[in-house]
Amino acid sequence: MSAPASPPPATDRLRHKTVSAAVTESLRQRILNGEFAPGIQLRQDALAEEFGISRIPVREALLQLEAQGLVRIVPHRGAVVTGLSVEEVEDIFRLREQLEPPLLALSARRFSEADYRRLRSLTDGYGAALEAGQVDRWGELNRSFHLDLLRHADRPRSLSIVSGLLQDCDRPTRLQLSASGDTERADHEHTQIVALCEAGRINDAADLLQAHIAHAAVSLVAIYRQAHTG
């Protein structure tokens, strides 16, 4: 679409440093948004023409996406968008249950007033996005919230892993949003976790976080299983 025909405009509003990075981000968003469903084959030529660029940045973007696990590249056969099996979804949520609560316990002790303000603004935006029905917005806010909760845990590798898990949760979670109605509970739990941290009840906050993840897991797995069997 939108035949660019203008090299200087700095890749529209994406003022990324390189075209590769911009394409990577764009494709990532589109995959997470479901515009590219699992199983879809991404052809380099078509994408390059659509972006108005050469195939080289597209190939590098696909390489990065493969490393993130969003696509799978088979030699000489191209890149296909990956889907998550029920087992993978269960595994991801189990890992989150196992990893996030102890990290929260470490992180919560170092929260400053600015951190609490930021967390509250995220929960507020979360509720607003819910009412406005902005599903894609919600996913990004949820991920930011959970990562912000653990920000001060000072465990770089753990945070990197959790960040990847959250990204992979993001896709199927949007299915849940459209189908299920327990997003208000999630919102309430988010708010309560922050309140417990601020009250110094860190262990209770960690327990609630675990329960929060478990809640999301059960409803999501149920929906996911239903979608795959029906």
Added chain:
Amino acid sequence: MSAPASPPPATDRLRHKTVSAAVTESLRQRILNGEFAPGIQLRQDALAEEFGISRIPVREALLQLEAQGLVRIVPHRGAVVTGLSVEEVEDIFRLREQLEPPLLALSARRFSEADYRRLRSLTDGYGAALEAGQVDRWGELNRSFHLDLLRHADRPRSLSIVSGLLQDCDRPTRLQLSASGDTERADHEHTQIVALCEAGRINDAADLLQAHIAHAAVSLVAIYRQAHTG
């Protein structure tokens, strides 16, 4: 592949499907072996000339390595080999302590006689590599052993994460090998873990695995800290 002298032996005996994959593997091995030390800048042109290929596969290889966390690419400034800080090493071992034992408990119940044979052959090769002083061989064997222990846990994402953790342990662990002498204990612990599994004492095996990882962690962190302060 037409021009350069000898097409097939270009990437030694690595008969990978694509040149990119071959270069990726070769560079990965060299970084893990310490041939490319942290902080070293990898220049695309030099690598391309050395391999007798163009820069394109080199770029794609560097992209993949960046995704694996082995190098860091800064736009217009090239790729530098990353090093692990003491905090990262501690974090990685803590994650292994947390993740591997429960996975072993799940996996051990499904071990077949063939699995035990394979595990024993790995521990045997491990000891042989120790005596022969083949440090690089040891790293690969150690990683294979730990992954084989968890192979039947049926947790795809967990295994993928642990695999990454093991790879990152590999580099600093080789420092430990040259300096410390407690590799025999590691070998003994490996053997004992397998024996406990075979005896059906799965919980004991999981406990020993955790202790095994903790042992490696304390000696490695000590050496690592010493190397970084001195």
Added chain:
DNA sequence: CGAGGGTAGATTGTATCCAGAAATGCCGCG
């Protein structure tokens, strides 16, 4: 003599082009 700017070199990022492999369709044969 030191600091700032400018130019030249090197290095990365991107586009265009060619070769090889895989999928597809067609034709001939059983």
Added chain:
DNA sequence: CGCGGCATTTCTGGATACAATCTACCCTCG
């Protein structure tokens, strides 16, 4: 009428060439 081999066609992988950017050195000016 169905199946297998073969040619075409399409797509990806790689090489070469060009443009943009950063770095480093040197020259000039205060």
